[in-house]
Amino acid sequence: MHAPLSPRPLSIAAAGPLKGEVTVPGDKSISHRSLMFAGLAIGTSRIRGLLEGEDVLATAAAMRAMGATIERREDGEWRVAGVGVGGLLQPNTALDMGNSGTSTRLLMGLVASHPITATFTGDASLSKRPMARVIEPLSRMGADFTASPGDRLPLTMRGLCPAVPIEYELPVASAQVKSAVLLAGLNTPGITRVIERVPTRDHSERMLRGFGADLNVEGEVVSIRGEAELRAQDIDVPGDPSSAGFWMVAASIVPGSDVTIRNVLMNPTRTGLIAALRLMGASIEALGTRDVGGEAVADLRVRHAPLSAIEVPPDLAPSMIDEYPVLFVAAAFAKGHTVARGAHELRVKESDRIAAMAAALGLAGVRVEEHEDGLSIEGRDGEPLVGTGGARVASLLDHRIAMAMAVAGMHAARPVAIDDAAPIATSYPGFIATAQALGAQPTWLDA
Template identity: 70%
Template sequence: MTSHRFSALGPLTGAISVPGDKSISHRSLMFAGLAVGRSTIAGLLEGEDVLATAAAMRAFGAQIARNEDGTWTVDGVGVGSLLEPKTALDMGNSGTSTRLLMGLVASHAITATFVGDASLSGRPMKRVIDPLAMMGAGIEASAGGTLPLMLRGASPAVPITYRLPVASAQVKSAVLLAGLNTPGITRVIEPVPTRDHTERMLTGFGAKLEVGVENGETVIAIHGEADLKPMDVTVPGDPSSAAFFMVAASIVPGSDLTIRNVGLNPTRAGLLAVLRQMGADIEEVNPREVGGEPVADLRVRHAQLTGVDVDPAIAPSMIDEFPVLFVAAALAKGTTRTSGLDELRVKESDRLATMAAALTSVGARVEEHEDGLTIHGTGGEPLRGSANGRVKTMLDHRIAMSMAVAGLVSRDGVMVDDTAPINTSFPTFMPLLEEAAR
């Protein structure tokens, strides 16, 4: 374990670039790996999760290489032509890799075994198993529908119309990916909108995809069997990684920080809206579109935040940003209430319980409910911090980074028990923090 004390460093200033978007990085490797021909990817996030996707796509027959200039070249294997992996696919900590690749295998005549680390092996896969089994895939999972798991694809798979029982972009994407090699039209009905990177990027790669509205619900239809064409992808900066710096610059007095090239897809920009509602000073500079995704530079200046009641309807568009929002709430004036966050209990850790305990241990006033937290802010006064003890992050990268941000506004600093998990999504987090606070 690599523990580290994060202490008040002074204002965050200058300009930084966060790594490429994780969701888009995963998908760019998968879809380029399914196209026939050569694609180039710039700005790929080179964290452990995305590298697990690259390794799996190689096992399916795609050729993937990193070039000296940091771009990646992918020679695809073609939809319908996946090879059967010779060994189990190790997904590490990546729920996205697992659920999307399960969808891919489900409509190919191959068998693949998925394994992962202890944290991933506790996460629910039944939400993906159910629709894929309806399409004809054979799935043998561990007790409780978790990894390790063996999946036998169906050829041909059967097109289905599937209404999402939980708001999950990963489940939606798994069904759409299975639909790529399924004759006919596969439909997903989405009662609550979730991130739409799959739809945007599949369209860019040449899939025939229609998005419509029926009875107030979004319906996404994909036509199989698809032929994907190669495409050059530029991955925007990850809004979930930018989130830590948006909150840090908002709550550290004297800060004026620009975060370059941040993806502002509306299905992901919930935190930006909530921070502005709390009184944050965040300006979008040079808004532009890159590869079908909206992007801007964000200039964030310190502001006194005020507690708010967070609308549960916004949760899917900021589900990964709640841990760091809780830190912003702990420094705000007044009370912040969140609800409708049951999904946070089945992330890399139970993020409601873990953040409630972590923030309480550094002096914040937090009440935990079944589906959210109520946080009584300090009004901008520094948190006490953790003089002696270590904050338990439960091997969860977002908890570790959120508590690092809390350390920047604490009297005694915050000792994070293990910073190693940060590498799964944001390998440059600690160097960037030091650069911004110089």
């Protein structure tokens, strides 16, 4: 099983304007997929800008365990020699997914149509997350599952080869479930179809086509022709918009701030937070928009601006589901009453992010009302938070809760203390160092 990290409590309070340039880690969604698809391709792929957080490293370890050769060079470039579609090998030990739901669900899709058996394990947080939404379609394709109670990890699955192509309508908007079915379809004879009524992030579709898969999108239907042959690619991973979101909000709420975030992915299925913040009055300027490997990329200049409350349009939810915690922080500093709903999926993330953020903001002096699918937040009209008064916010082993509340502390009259910031390393190992470089003053506390 995954060994838990020792808790690292953190304290942060206002320290003046944030100024400077930031390069955020490579996009997590693209990093996961680049390792998986390169691991299934013929030839050697080169990947630059890969996010080297624990979640992505869990994907790398799992692909190695199933036969891919994956090496990191001293210059930071990764080389992946793939096994070919259908070539995954039986892993000798359980696949430890750490905290990564993306790794787990997408790799389950890969295994589903290979004649191998794999056991997935994870840390305490991941082991609480239900896998039923992936088990259901993959079972229809012929995979067999033995899961822990509640369809949770640890979980053992036996793939079927050849698997059965299906047409599957997503019951909830989920890029992970969509991707899992498409990846199972890679090694399945015939055509596998996924119907999504609400668009979700489309990195799998873009990248699979780039690797040579026969994949088509017509309206709400994504179809893939199986028994594909993927060809090795050179990949430049753009900056993660979810990681950039913390600095967008921080620069927006801290008076006098002026921060430029370099090389940010601007895929339209990922820019919901930018749209929401602009509706609130944020000053976010996209500079030098360009195309990198089929994805739009830009530099973002964000300057402090007074924010006003909004009712967040529900259709933005799929394009910013991971950014809701830091959007809640922005709402805490806006003028008026913000309603941010339409985010049921937050209940089953690394933590119940709705309940976790309601408790965290409440502890820091913000008036919050919790709904089944989001929060209503009474903003402080630009005034600093009062801090947590010596009490510590519960991060619940969730990296986004820890980072969102660290941002909240950057405009707090007294410190905001977080019980454990160690989980930040799962997605953004350099977050604390970047905060310091911009002028924030985080302080590690005794556990």
